[in-house]
Amino acid sequence: MTAESTRSAGDALVDWKALEIYTGGDNSIAVEIYQQFVKASATDGAALAAAITGCDKKNAVHFSHRIKGASRMTGCNALADIAERMEHAGRDGQWEAVVGAMPELQSRLDATLTELR
Numbered sequence: 001m002t003a004e005s006t007r008s009a010g011d012a013l014v015d016w017k018a019l020e021i022y023t024g025g026d027n028s029i030a031v032e033i034y035q036q037f038v039k040a041s042a043t044d045g046a047a048l049a050a051a052i053t054g055c056d057k058k059n060a061v062h063f064s065h066r067i068k069g070a071s072r073m074t075g076c077n078a079l080a081d082i083a084e085r086m087e088h089a090g091r092d093g094q095w096e097a098v099v100g101a102m103p104e105l106q107s108r109l110d111a112t113l114t115e116l117r
Contacts, residue, residue, distance in 0.1 A: 012078075013076065013078065013079075013108075013111055013112045013115045014074070014075050014076055014112065014115055014116065015075030015076075015077060016075065017075065018073070018074060018075025018077075019033055019074060019075065022073075033074065034116050037070055037071075037074045037076075038113050038116050038117060040066075040070060041067060041071070041109060041112075041113060042109075044063050044067050044070070045063075045067065045105070045106065045109045047059065047063045048060060048063035048064055048067065048086075048102070048105070049102065049106065051063055052098065052099055052102050055095075057090055057095060057098075060086070060090050060098055061091055064084075064086040064087040064090060064098070064105075065083070065087045067079065067080075067083040067105070067109070068080050068083035068084045068087055071112075078108055078112075079105070079108045079109060079112050082101060082104055082105045082108055083105060085097070085101055086098050086101045086102075086105060089101070
């Protein structure tokens with residue numbers, strides 16, 4: 001854990017207890033899940049950025065939804081919150097809000113993935 005993970009639960013990049021429901025407290029399983037999350041989220045983040053750059057609204061919603069779900073499951077709730085805002089904005093036709101949130105999502109994604117590596 002880094003200094004980020006010692007913040008209060010509301011500010012933390014990762015809620016380390018979130019996976020206990022899936023792992024029963026087995027850290028080796030948690031490590032495997034986080035490794036998969038890092039790989040998938042890096043790929044999904046790049047795909048989301050490409051969708052936004054290409055004005056591909058359908059895929060922007062799709063990849064923001066994937067990031068939201070994976071982040072929520074692994075306790076990366078701040079990242080999930082941003083992705084959820086983007087997903088809802090995209091579904092509601094608020095493209096400018098999707099585009100405007102991408103820098104915040106990218107920054108949080110980068111910080112979260114750094115925390116988990």
